[in-house]
Amino acid sequence: MIIAIARKELRSLFGAPLAWVVLAVLQVIFGYVFLIGLDRFQDLQAQLAQYPNPPGATEIIVTPVFGLAAIVLLMVVPLLSMRLIAEERRNQTLTFLMSAPVSITQIVLGKFAGLFVFLLFATALVAIMGLSLYAGGTIDVGLLLANVIGLALLNAAFASVGLYLSSLTAQPVVAAISAFAVLLILWIINLGTSDPGSPMHLVSLLKHYESFAKGTLHTGDIAYFVLLTGLFLALTVRRLDRDRLAT
Secondary structure (H helix, E strand, O other), rough: OHHHHHHHHHHHOOOOHHEEEEEHHHHHHHHHHHHHHHHHHHHHHHHHOOOOOOOOHHHHHHHHHHHHHHHHHHHHHHHHHHOOHHHHHOOOOOOHHHOOOOHHHHHHHHHHHHHHHHHHHHHHHHHHHHHHHHOOOOOOOOHHHHHHHHHHHHHHHHHHHHHHHHOOOOHHHHHHHHHHHHHHHHOOOOOOOOOOOOOOOOHHHHHHHHHHHHHOHHHHHHHHHHHHHHHHHHHHHHHHHHHHHHO
């Protein structure tokens, strides 16, 4: 049932103009930044040759695109997630969905999986750009893979937060604004502290994403994204369970 619900959500996403517009805009933005980085790398080649261990094409061209993708998707995901449950509630179809022979957990995981797979398409756009550099040279595959994993985990966290906020209201616009606000707070929460031991760093999305951008995979950062995603999915299940008991 999870796969069936995920397929339904994907069909709904790709059946609406918004998803195609989002993918097109993302492709234009990422492609533009990628080409700027490529031109910059070509201009810097003579200077980089003077250093013993200069940064490569992956650091100069690909990594900035992934960094931009993280920021852009932070703004885009609330627009995609706002309708997942809020629209069902507004159209009064949520009751029919919850009365079907399927568990609340399956409903939540199916809707989450549908959005997450869509976001993987956006991640794949950036990864393909990075792999295209193979046509003219070599790339740091480890750094590229770390960025792909980091962005995928970040997307999972974004999707789970957006899904939970969508479950709290019948107004998709309210869900989108609320999700963006929560994600923005989690993104910048550590920027106001100079103490490296501040607990703010433990909950900061940006802090945990930085290690992936540098090409390193820390189990603590992976665990953070997994736990954050699981937390908001569990909160969504609990919220819908309360709705089912109230009907």
